[in-house]
Amino acid sequence: SQELEQSPQSLIVQEGKNLTINCTSSKTLYGLYWYKQKYGEGLIFLMMLQKGGEEKSHEKITAKLDEKKQQSSLHITASQPSHAGIYLCGAYFSGSARQLTFGSGTQLTVLP
Amino acid sequence: GAGVSQSPSNKVTEKGKDVELRCDPISGHTALYWYRQSLGQGLEFLIYFQGNSAPDKSGLPSDRFSAERTGGSVSTLTIQRTQQEDSAVYLCASSPGQPISGNTIYFGEGSWLTVV
Structure with a gap:
């Protein structure tokens, strides 16, 4: 979706390295979801952010929603092979609060 | 079950045939969504249910696609006269x-549809 741009499209890192994935919106976000998907599987919910400036963490993954609510970042600390997969951000906007619009995803590979 | 359950997990059908895909949501969840993910493409919204009604069906790609939900629970997505571009x-x-x-929105593992 052009409404949500994810960067980078793909990322290869060495195990133990930190990394950041960005999700940028062309308009104000009312809520932002992060999911992880492995090939052939469904989406695994990671985190949801609603308030500008909000930050949430789960294990080694931290997500932030900037104050202006037009960008979110997902940061993984000390990456592991188990972090590999496709990371997707999904957002809802004013006027379409019943559906999530998704970015095109970031393919993460973690080399052992 | 504990999560969203979908069936079949895989379906191969001949072009022109009708297919039905089933979704069993998490118990008590009033909202239900269908999305489509084509090879190399992002997630495409199809339809949203609140209870048994569908206030947003804006993503259904054509009149060959329909969906219903009964008892505020199970939903069926039906594709009539399948085409190869329906593979997803x-x-x-x-x-x-x-x-x-x-x-929080919870996803099932998906139904892989291949139209040959």
């Missing part, structure tokens, strides 16, 4: 309410 993973999701209320 069809994902169902459910949540206790609308996203704007801060509800």
Whole structure:
């Protein structure tokens, strides 16, 4: 979706390295979801952010929603092979609060 | 079950045949969504149910696609006269309410449809 741009499209890192994935919106976000998907599987919910400036963490993954609510970042600390997969951000906007619009995803590979 | 359940997990059908895909949401979840994910493409919204009604069906690509939900629970997505471009993973999701209320949306593992 052009409404949500994810960067980078793909990322290869060495195990133990930190990394950041960005999700940028062309308009104000009312809520932002992060999911992880492995090939052939469904989406695994990671985190949801609603308030500008909000930050949430789960294990080694931290997500932030900037104050202006037009960008979110997902940061993984000390990456592991188990972090590999496709990371997707999904957002809802004013006027379409019943559906999530998704970015095109970031393919993460973690080399052992 | 504990999560969103979809069936069949895989379906191969001949062009022109009708197919039905089933979704069993998490118990008590009033909101139900269908999405489509084509090879190399992002997730495409198809339809949203609140209870048994579908206030947003804006993503259905053509009149060959229809969906219903009964008893505020199970939903069926039907594709008539399938075409090769219908080949995709069809994902169902459910949540206790609308996203704007801060509800988590849980996805099933999808139904892989291949039209030959």
